[in-house]
Amino acid sequence: MTLKRSPHSYLSETVANLKPSGIRRFFDLASQMENVISLGVGEPDFVTPWNVIEASYHSLEQGHTAYTANAGLPELREEISTYLRTQFHISYSSQDQLIVTVGASQGIDLALRAIVNPGDEVIIVGPTFVAYESAVLLAGGIPVTIQTCPEDQFKLTPVQLEKAITSKTKAVILCNPNNPTGTFLNKKELTAIAEVIKQHDLLILSDEIYAELTYDEPYTSVASLEGMKEHTLLISGFSKAFAMTGWRLGYAAGPTDIIQAMIKIHQYTMMCAPTMAQYAAVEALKNGENSVREMKISYKQRRHFIVQAFDNMGLECPMPGGAFYAFPSIRSTGFTSEEFAEALLMEEQVAVVPGSVFGQNGEGFIRCSYATSLKRLNEATKRMKRFVEKHAN
Amino acid sequence: MKEKERELLHLIEKNGRLDIDTLGKLLNLSNDEIQSMLEELETVGAIQGYSALIDWSKVLDYEGVTAMIDVKVTPTRGVGFDKVAERIYRFPEVKAVYLMSGAYDLSVSIEGKTMLEVSRFVSEKLSTLESVLSTTTHFVLKKYKHDGIILGDDEEDKRMVVSP
Numbered sequence: 222m223t224l225k226r227s228p229h230s231y232l233s234e235t236v237a238n239l240k241p242s243g244i245r246r247f248f249d250l251a252s253q254m255e256n257v258i259s260l261g262v263g264e265p266d267f268v269t270p271w272n273v274i275e276a277s278y279h280s281l282e283q284g285h286t287a288y289t290a291n292a293g294l295p296e297l298r299e300e301i302s303t304y305l306r307t308q309f310h311i312s313y314s315s316q317d318q319l320i321v322t323v324g325a326s327q328g329i330d331l332a333l334r335a336i337v338n339p340g341d342e343v344i345i346v347g348p349t350f351v352a353y354e355s356a357v358l359l360a361g362g363i364p365v366t367i368q369t370c371p372e373d374q375f376k377l378t379p380v381q382l383e384k385a386i387t388s389k390t391k392a393v394i395l396c397n398p399n400n401p402t403g404t405f406l407n408k409k410e411l412t413a414i415a416e417v418i419k420q421h422d423l424l425i426l427s428d429e430i431y432a433e434l435t436y437d438e439p440y441t442s443v444a445s446l447e448g449m450k451e452h453t454l455l456i457s458g459f460s461k462a463f464a465m466t467g468w469r470l471g472y473a474a475g476p477t478d479i480i481q482a483m484i485k486i487h488q489y490t491m492m493c494a495p496t497m498a499q500y501a502a503v504e505a506l507k508n509g510e511n512s513v514r515e516m517k518i519s520y521k522q523r524r525h526f527i528v529q530a531f532d533n534m535g536l537e538c539p540m541p542g543g544a545f546y547a548f549p550s551i552r553s554t555g556f557t558s559e560e561f562a563e564a565l566l567m568e569e570q571v572a573v574v575p576g577s578v579f580g581q582n583g584e585g586f587i588r589c590s591y592a593t594s595l596k597r598l599n600e601a602t603k604r605m606k607r608f609v610e611k612h613a614n
Numbered sequence: 615m616k617e618k619e620r621e622l623l624h625l626i627e628k629n630g631r632l633d634i635d636t637l638g639k640l641l642n643l644s645n646d647e648i649q650s651m652l653e654e655l656e657t658v659g660a661i662q663g664y665s666a667l668i669d670w671s672k673v674l675d676y677e678g679v680t681a682m683i684d685v686k687v688t689p690t691r692g693v694g695f696d697k698v699a700e701r702i703y704r705f706p707e708v709k710a711v712y713l714m715s716g717a718y719d720l721s722v723s724i725e726g727k728t729m730l731e732v733s734r735f736v737s738e739k740l741s742t743l744e745s746v747l748s749t750t751t752h753f754v755l756k757k758y759k760h761d762g763i764i765l766g767d768d769e770e771d772k773r774m775v776v777s778p
Contacts, residue, residue, distance in 0.1 A: 525640055
């Protein structure tokens, strides 16, 4: 029997045309090498706080191994609601305005699938997290990327936003603080953005996964700004602040109709987030504050360390306001960001991520995560200095 | 105490060998500022010394034992437990002395070369002090964690080399 189609043609056009993540290539390259010091990791170097791990063990010992409610364990939703109220001054009903997801990534996916009609445009602010564009495409939407400028520290301006909006625009995805630049929009800057959102009656998908990790100014959630709650879908999770990446636990909070629509998709595709992870998250919210504070102090110290190290090697790097990434410019070296990252890996065994994988305006920059021990940071920056000096024009 | 001073103390408590330059970078302060903070903290006695945390079990040919001794004592009029505690902590074998609530009064940590040496210290020096009513000696079989550091805990990074 002959096949009527080539195996490739079984794929949907959307998936077949999806670009593989640029990070993947670097992962493949770096994992084949030995003694690599990695600044390419987008996750905390801390192990999940012990009390959180222990709570998960305890839940298993108690026999909590069955499904939870689709929207998530009621106790966890209650804790999330309290956390958002006390920490960020936004009030959400744990009954119908919250959903527990499998990581913030699933939150983004559900949100886009819940709101996007074919042909709707979704604005993305580059350079940014690699998954947004693909998630928009998978939902049938059209990603429209705004290129923010290094001269503005990659901050989105209301003028740029205004220009990108068309009659087809449905939503804006904003990651604040940003991965990969560490850019942080404060209350004043967010208020200006919010005015445009309200004026055009758009929805903002606010990825607040790094909200706990701001170092110089307090965090303001865009949802807490006047008149913005109805225009915001807040997406966050436990991965970054609580060092729980592998637990895959996130949540979304927002207008009832959107959350209910997300629950509808979630119940048919995922059923619920892992139960033991949800019990762990309850403990993280109840008693995790000190651990978060300690990790944050460490990140802040390392942030100073790495920025000064870049300064010493002549790479321009503004002080990132949040997250745990530094985004130095490597333009002075004459390399493209891919060339720089690849040569650095080959010659000095230091892994960084080329800025270009996060969007075209990331070209000329590299992403360096400082969520790594001081010992490794010290060695990595020493090697990088040697590399930069060797290739100086 | 200022926040930066606390941060500095936490850093050197974990690693007393961090040099001034690194401390300056971590805390975003100049080397002169770090130097003067250290001097001030030494002057007020917040920094009592700089020491290394050694896992002696990793040192070849090293033999030594640690014992924790519960001591019941009669407090002395006027100075309470302080006088007898001082008598005890002056012995060079004694590594730590704490006044405790509960079933006994002083917790004394001793380090010696052999069990015999520790036993001799307890029976000949500690128990014979006039205020000491009784002692209970517990030998440490294995140290898992000391001063907040998990002994033998390596720093292996279990994360992927590159991740989103």
